[in-house]
Amino acid sequence: xxxxxxxxxxxxxxxxxxxxxxxxxxxxxxxxxxxxxxxxxxxxxxxxxxxxxxxxxxxxxxxxxxxxxxxxxxxxxxxxxxxxxxxxxxxxxxxxxxxxxxxxxxxxxxxxxxxxxxxxxxxxxxxxxxxxxxxxxxxxxxxxxxxxxxxxxxxxxxxxxxxxxxxxxxxxxxxxxxxxxxxxxxxxxxxxxxxxxxxxxxxxxxxxxxxxxxxxxxxxxxxxxxxxxxxxxxxxxxxxxxxxxxxxxxxxxxxxxxxxxxxxxxxxxxxxxxxxxxxxxxxxxxxxxxxxxxxxxxx
Amino acid sequence: xxxxxxxxxxxxxxxxxxxxxxxxxxxxxxxxxxxxxxxxxxxxxxxxxxxxxxxxxxxxxxxxxxxxxxxxxxxxxxxxxxxxxxxxxxxxxxxxxxxxxxxxxxxxxxxxxxxxxxxxxxxxxxxxxxxxxxxxxxxxxxxxxxxxxxxxxxxxxxxxxxxxxxxxxxxxxxxxxxxxxxxxxxxxxxxxxxxxxxxxxxxxxxxxxxxxxxxxxxxxxxxxxxxxxxxxxxxxxxxxxxxxxxxxxxxxxxxxxxxxxxxxxxxxxxxxxxxxxxxxxxxxxxxxxxxxxxxxxxx
Numbered sequence: 252x253x254x255x256x257x258x259x260x261x262x263x264x265x266x267x268x269x270x271x272x273x274x275x276x277x278x279x280x281x282x283x284x285x286x287x288x289x290x291x292x293x294x295x296x297x298x299x300x301x302x303x304x305x306x307x308x309x310x311x312x313x314x315x316x317x318x319x320x321x322x323x324x325x326x327x328x329x330x331x332x333x334x335x336x337x338x339x340x341x342x343x344x345x346x347x348x349x350x351x352x353x354x355x356x357x358x359x360x361x362x363x364x365x366x367x368x369x370x371x372x373x374x375x376x377x378x379x380x381x382x383x384x385x386x387x388x389x390x391x392x393x394x395x396x397x398x399x400x401x402x403x404x405x406x407x408x409x410x411x412x413x414x415x416x417x418x419x420x421x422x423x424x425x426x427x428x429x430x431x432x433x434x435x436x437x438x439x440x441x442x443x444x445x446x447x448x449x450x451x452x453x454x455x456x457x458x459x460x461x462x463x464x465x466x467x468x469x470x471x472x473x474x475x476x477x478x479x480x481x482x483x484x485x486x487x488x489x490x491x492x493x494x495x496x497x498x499x500x501x502x503x504x505x506x507x508x509x510x511x512x513x514x515x516x517x518x519x520x521x522x523x524x525x526x527x528x529x530x531x532x533x534x535x536x537x538x539x540x541x542x543x544x545x546x547x548x549x550x
Numbered sequence: 551x552x553x554x555x556x557x558x559x560x561x562x563x564x565x566x567x568x569x570x571x572x573x574x575x576x577x578x579x580x581x582x583x584x585x586x587x588x589x590x591x592x593x594x595x596x597x598x599x600x601x602x603x604x605x606x607x608x609x610x611x612x613x614x615x616x617x618x619x620x621x622x623x624x625x626x627x628x629x630x631x632x633x634x635x636x637x638x639x640x641x642x643x644x645x646x647x648x649x650x651x652x653x654x655x656x657x658x659x660x661x662x663x664x665x666x667x668x669x670x671x672x673x674x675x676x677x678x679x680x681x682x683x684x685x686x687x688x689x690x691x692x693x694x695x696x697x698x699x700x701x702x703x704x705x706x707x708x709x710x711x712x713x714x715x716x717x718x719x720x721x722x723x724x725x726x727x728x729x730x731x732x733x734x735x736x737x738x739x740x741x742x743x744x745x746x747x748x749x750x751x752x753x754x755x756x757x758x759x760x761x762x763x764x765x766x767x768x769x770x771x772x773x774x775x776x777x778x779x780x781x782x783x784x785x786x787x788x789x790x791x792x793x794x795x796x797x798x799x800x801x802x803x804x805x806x807x808x809x810x811x812x813x814x815x816x817x818x819x820x821x822x823x824x825x826x827x828x829x830x831x832x833x834x835x836x837x838x839x840x841x842x843x844x845x846x847x848x849x
Contacts, residue, residue: 338731432637434754435774455733456755459772468769468846473758475734507849547767548847550806 253295253318255496256363257284257489258382259372260352261298261322262329265345266524269337270478276525277308279329280372280395283482284489285317286529287516288370290537291493295363297321297382299355301328311530321363326351339477340454359385368496370488371415373397376407383414391501393417393492394446395484401428413445416501419488421452434459435466448506450491452484460510467507470548472518472540479524486520486529487513515540552594552617554795555662556583556788557681558671559651560597560621561628564644565823568636569777575824576607578628579671579694582781583788584616585828586815587669589836590792594662596620596681598654600627610829620662625650638776639753658684667795669787670714672696675706682713690800692716692791693745694783700727712744715800718787720751733758734765747805749790751783759809766806769847771817771839778823785819785828786812814839 259280266273281298288294295318300309302324312319332346356378359366367390371379376396383392394415400408401424412418418441420428425437434451438461441449449461453471460467490513498505515537519528558579565572580597587593594617599608601623608618631645656677658665666689670678675695682691693714699707700723711717717740719727724736733750737760740748748760752770759766789812797804814836818827 433774433776435772439774453755456752457767457769466772466846467849468756468772469849470756470767470769470847473734473765473767475732475738477732504849511849545849547765548769550766550768550803550810550844 253293253320253362253366255288255292255368255493256295256297256321256359256366257281257288257370257372257492258297258357259284259370259374259485260329261296261300261304262331262352263304264330264481264525265332266335266479266481267333268335268339268479271524273524275305277305278331278482278525280485283485283520283526283529284370284372284492285312286315286526287486287489287520288493288496289315289317290490290516290534291497292368293318294489294493295321295366297357297359297363299323299325299329299351301326301351304328320360321357323355333481335480339480342481357382367391368492369393370492371395372485372488376400376404376411379411380407380414383411389416390499391416391492391495393419393488395419395488396424398424398427409444412441415446417448417450417491417506418444418446419450419452419491421454421484425451438466447501450510452487454480454483457514458487458510460506462503462506465503467503467510469507469510469514472514472544473547474518474521477521480521482526483517483520486526487517490516511541511544512537515544552592552619552661552665554587554591554667554792555594555596555620555658555665556580556587556669556671556791557596557656558583558669558673558784559628560595560599560603561630561651562603563629563780563824564631565634565778565780566632567634567638567778567823570823572823574604576604577630577781577824579784582784582819582825582828583669583671583791584611585614585825586785586788586819587792587795588614588616589789589815589833590796591667592617593788593792594620594665596656596658596662598622598624598628598650600625600650603627619659620656622654632780634779638779641780656681666690667791668692669791670694671784671787675699675703675710678710679706679713682710688715689798690715690791690794692718692787694718694787695723697723697726708743711740714745716747716749716790716805717743717745718749718751718790720753720783724750737765746800749809751786753779753782756813757786757809759805761802761805764802766802766809768806768809768813771813771843772846773817773820776820779820781825782816782819785825786816789815810840810843811836814843
């Protein structure tokens with residue numbers, strides 16, 4: 252049985268930042284999220300790549316005990332071409348080729364339908380709903396989205412948010428979705444839509460977790476060198492889902508730890524291009540940085 | 551003897567935010583900073599107001615044991631007219647009348663020259679240097695500045711930073727001064743200029759403290775209602791200076807606590823217009839919010 256699944260894109264990226272550029276870098280939300288989640292669980296991946304997706308990337312994932320039964324191979328691989336300028340805050344998308352991703356409708360295998368912990372990375376909210384309806388006994392569904400769906404598919408998005416357990420979005424999306432500049436107001440509004448927890452990601456400034464009447468404010472991990480922020484949001488959410496799967500409870504304490512682990516693993520991710528650093532680090536590196544994080548915020 | 555002094559502006563503000571507007575509100579950096587510092591020490595104020603400055607505001611400060619021997623009364627009061635729009639991030643200055651502040655050159659009385667803890671609010675860096683040269687035995691000089699001096703008086707500003715103990719600036723100023731988007735790099739560069747500690751304020755996202763090789767990342771206090779952010783930076787720095795004066799040591803632990811107290815008192819300040827909330831709150835309110843802050847960031 253696969254207890255944790257990740258549903259999202261997989262593809263090949265061309266990334267340019269002030270620190271250099273890479274071509275044909277394996278990426279996509281499901282790539283980052285699964286490589287991050289594997290520190291806590293053995294995630295299954297629901298995604299699609301083309302026949303041109305280099306076999307070595309699948310071999311790497313399999314070697315890390317990531318289950319690829321849900322990875323369809325068809326047509327040509329999704330490609331993204333992004334540029335980060337001086338301040339590294341937002342990626343400019345220079346080019347997108349959806350290719351086989353365009354017609355991908357995730358159908359869960361029997362082995363995956365019993366998964367209890369699920370990360371639904373950003374995609375059309377109706378696709379997210381379709382996946383949620385296939386799950387037989389979900390315990391924690393983590394849902395991400397993006398500004399495009401807030402603008403263009405609000406109704407389906409609201410329904411998807413109401414069906415998930417942990418709704419993850421960034422601060423710009425939060426302000427847009429709730430039409431309010433105050434993130435505390437946004438977080439509380441998010442809870443009213445149905446999820447048990449709402450997490451607002453603030454990039455280098457950390458994250459805010461809302462659960463019932465509680466708020467947890469996590470600082471960002473202070474990095475001296477950010478080479479490439481691609482995939483930080485997905486590695487954050489993948490870690491969160493994987494950690495919850497390893498704990499089997501959605502307590503406030505576990506959610507807090509999940510957020511901090513998410514920040515820590517996302518910080519490693521930002522230190523090198525693509526998922527290169529996430530592929531190399533060991534559990535011990537993560538625990539060391541967790542300890543540093545604790546000292547960093549204790550007073 | 552006055553052990554803690556605050557050097558800055560005092561005046562009357564007209565403030566408009568999405569939540570309302572106020573006229574003739576007492577303000578200026580020294581007003582906010584001294585009203586905040588008084589929770590920990592009996593600060594002396596070095597500033598200037600005009601003969602039109604309502605007597606009741608001075609009486610209020612005196613009633614709170616704030617020493618006004620350094621407050622000159624001359625000509626007409628400094629006036630500032632500011633507007634905050636929807637996102638409340640930056641004040642638009644609609645009008646400024648410097649009046650008597652224009653020619654103010656702070657001269658410390660004998661009672662003030664022995665002050666050990668000093669907050670030099672934003673003003674011309676040469677004026678800040680002149681004050682520092684009058685101090686006989688400073689233990690902690692806290693220095694603030696603004697983008698205008700970074701652009702136009704860089705040489706004098708660099709000298710002033712080199713003479714202070716704690717350099718406080720906001721994230722935009724930090725990126726501008728060190729020509730680097732990375733705040734960790736900026737903080738470390740700041741330490742190289744001479745101060746024992748550098749604090750980068752990030753508004754609602756909290757603050758970063760740099761001391762030797764240590765970093766402390768303080769979250770912002772999550773406020774559901776921000777009515778008027780005027781004076782938050784000055785009440786933060788005033789609190790910091792006042793708290794250090796009450797501790798008589800610049801240890802990392804004390805600096806961390808000073809930053810959190812600063813964030814807490816600034817959060818009270820933002821909840822009402824002008825310094826209205828700072829004038830009303832009690833030490834117990836502050837301690838309660840400190841405890842809440844601890845729970846908010848513990849994991």
